[in-house]
Amino acid sequence: MTRNPVGWFEIYVQDMDRAKAFYENVLSRTLEALAPPGADSSDMEMWAFPMQPEAGGAAGALVHMPGAPSGNGGTLIYFSCDDCAVEAGRAVAQGGTVVRDKMPIGPYGFIALITDPDENLIGLHSMR
Template identity: 60%
Template sequence: MTYNPIVWFEIYVQEMARAKKFYETLLGLTLTQLESPIPGMELWAFPMEQGAPGATGALVKMEGKDSGGGGTLIYFSCADCSIEAAKAAANGGQIFKEKFPIGQYGFIALVYDTEGNMIGLHSMQ
């Protein structure tokens, strides 16, 4: 395999304005609204650049799909994940596990967003 297998992700939310503010503040970026392929579905995409490394995705609000618990964990790249973990806690989220080392692969922190989804934060320092 000569490519990264993850090409898209969706983080399901219950209150879009709250979740959008959380992620924009946490990561210091601006989400862009996408046209929905399904009536009643609202999507706000993370920045995308064709040909750049990494995967992108969107916050999604869809009737009948809960947010929170589940078997998927998405990691966001950070310069220092302890900074973003603190931002999560200051913006309505909650820290599950403070920054800790993962050997030669750097550091991670685990936090909950405002919708009950656990996300990972990764940094090399």
């Protein structure tokens, strides 16, 4: 089976309750508790974004792990949206910031860039 280049993503956060509320409210999706891998990871907390193993795209989770930094680190993940301007507006209401308002990217649709309350930079993508 041909797969997309990204197989999994993790967004490291410092305050899981705040991060979970931010992503659930901005993206209008419910995250699900995910058991951390390995026996020695009991101090790790993970919440997965809704996923369908056979569907296209990448699955991933929010992760809180003591000592793991959050914030801008060079990785940019784009979430698919109906209209990225709507989700960008929700981000502000949930304690995030808009870094770049909705802008066209030619035949590929539109993007907006926001930060979550842990200062992780994320992208929003829509075709309208």
